[in-house]
Amino acid sequence: MSLRSRLLAMLSLSLIVLWLTVAVLMYLHLGNKVSETLDQRLAASANMVAGLIAQQPEPFSRSSTEALLMSPLSGGVACQIRSATGEILMQTAGPRGTSLSGAEPGFTTRTVSGEEWRLYTLEQDGLLITTADRGTERRQLENGIILVMVVPFSLALLGSLVVLWWGVRRGLEPLQKLNRELQLREPSNLKALSIGNAAAELKPIVSTLNSLFARVERTVIREQRFASNTAHEFRTPLTGIKTHLQVARRIDGEQQQLALARAATGVLRLQNVAEQLLMLARLERRDDWREFEPCAVSIAIREALVDMPGGERVKQNLETEDVFVNAPHPLVVIAVRNLLENALKFSSHDQPVELRVFCGVSNHQELVKLIIRDGGHSPSPSEHGDGQQNSRASEQGHGLGLTIVESIAEQFNGRLHAEENARGGMDWELALPRVH
Template identity: 90%
Template structure:
């Protein structure tokens, strides 16, 4: 703020202020990313350590069960590592310079393959033949991450709604994928350190949603979240449409 700056300086002042806002948002996002990544690693590592300690003290079927749960933790760690590698590839973007437009309906079908709880996903596609200007593998990852997040943060008796529509935003044709979850009921809410785990749109995304956000930004889209009337969240992924 310079106060009564000469008219000639106002464009420079506005540009600098816009830059400072972007820098602040980047720093906040990096801090959130570091926190989420640490949590993603710490949780399965703690579980693996606990189950291995239990397995040393017991025998028979209970020991095998503890080892199986430890293996599940290892698989979760492997998934986190793969997500981090994918994020690194997104930042470089060297692997995505040339790509064919992606069919949204096909990407959704592939995202649902072998997904636990996929029977709870209720689809509402405006049309079957919608193309977006983003690589097919990345759209599949984005949709799957959003659906997995919605299923995780919904009660088991709550459906997850997936709506696909088109709109014009800032003179651009965009495809909107809205994933709506119902939120946890009081009896099924997750608790961390004795406190209820409540999500906010701007924090607690998790690593998977950080990747979705990066995909959207890399290909001129956006990711937006807001609370819905069901007590859950609406996650909107918007990507440029190919006409």
């Protein structure tokens, strides 16, 4: 069942139950009130007759062998006047008049010729005045009054249901518009959604979808860059190994051994690429890093510099001691080592690589920032910014390591940022959440 159908069913059922409950209560209350009103009419009729008798008592002060007959306009009413001794002085014509004899003072109900009659008897000045009306006519009058109430009530209920249906359909129109927008969207279209002036309740959904599209777009770009970097990482050593092996077949002696040594270097590079790919696969699984201890930054830097070619050129500037980041120790070591190797690769042999560590706050989050500055050739202006931060490394065949650093930063709520520095090189900033 759709959301609109479920909402309509719930609201309609609630509305119908509420209105029917009110209708039943009104019916019961109105029925009692109509019956009381008709009883009051009977009593008023008897009082009116008593008033007329009080004004002209002569016809009722003497005895008569025959009762005076009255012919009312309606066949559903009857009246009888009798003395205290039971003598009938006046009554309506027909059997309904004679059947009123013996009625006790007050309201009573009597069946006459198979019909129910409602009687009221008033005792005044030695006379008993009885008025009556037929039960069927009373019920017809009650039903007529109730019908006058029920018809508008029913029309109002139907009108409310129609308005409810229209309101729900109109209110959920932004959802239908969002559904159409998503159905017509091409898989490659990762632009932000725009559905006009959306309702306040729908804005968080649209915002979340747009955020998701932005993350997917960044992931696609990173995967494309990763595929390009990986292809470059594999192609370069494979080409070198193939070339050195071809040279080794044609020559002998020291030159052959040199070619074989260079081929072995290419194999080691391939092995390093394979290890980097395995590390990326472990990062994608994430279950391997579910439980870990915070990492001490100074220890991670020290381990990253162990046996690193050119590590003596790294100049450290640790502005804080004994800071910990919310990331596994092995991954922080790999991230720092990859950034340092990249910086050393792009710096001249006579230029140092600066490593600076300090703490800062960004978006109400305390971060530990590692800035690694190299002195290599600066990229073109089109290569600036996060979206192109790995372009220079990709051209030089070292983008896979930076891809791993970027994945580590994103997985543990950090970031990797690159920008050109005054020395003509790049500043790589790795920021990770700090823990105390």
